[in-house]
């Protein structure tokens with residue numbers, strides 16, 4: 001199957017059948033999410049993998065009561081850093097240079113330029129920028145799930161503050177951004193399963209400047 005076929009196969013599943021996604025498939029999806037590129041390689045987000053049924057039952061009512069939260073077997077939560085600091089950026093560059101076996105100072109100039117640019121922009125800008133990076137990982141995870149023939153529903157329909165509270169994210173310097181239940185479609189119970197996909201036509205969507 002090509003990526004295009006996988007993306008045509010997937011859809012934002014509304015009803016899942018309760019079947020459990022095998023761990024190797026979940027691991028594959030998470031590894032793709034981890035390999036996503038991010039601005040300056042900071043990866044300013046973390047992923048929480050929730051399988052605890054009690055916790056999922058608590059997340060459902062703060063997620064517009066969407067059934068996929070509890071009908072899926074795993075819930076992935078992308079939580080982004082709530083801000084950047086000189087320390088948090090330095091830590092990533094220290095780990096990067098150590099992994100590459102090059103002196104830490106090799107990235108000092110770049111780090112100084114980056115922090116010089118980020119610092120005046122303030123924590124709200126930082127949090128938004130971090131959340132944008134999380135979406136790149138999120139999108140790749142959606143594609144990876146489709147490749148594994150695992151259904152996934154991208155979701156912003158949840159109360160972010162309530163989820164932050166429930167998962168204790170604030171204390172960790174994180175804010176929830178977007179969530180992705182994983183499971184398998186209920187082919188007889190999902191109203192969306194046989195509806196045609198709609199996308200903006202090419203001629204409207206793409207502008208070629210030759």
Ligand SMILES: Cc1cc2nc3c(=O)[nH]c(=O)nc-3n(C[C@H](O)[C@H](O)[C@H](O)COP(=O)(O)O)c2cc1C
Nearest residue numbers: 010011012013014066153154155156157158178197
């Ligand atoms: C960031 C994002 C948030 C979304 N939030 C929800 C949601 O909360 N609940 C839901 O059922 N679908 C949600 N969707 C699914 C979209 O409605 C769906 O992807 C879009 O209509 C295209 O349809 P398709 O994914 O089935 O191809 C979301 C999609 C994205 C990308």
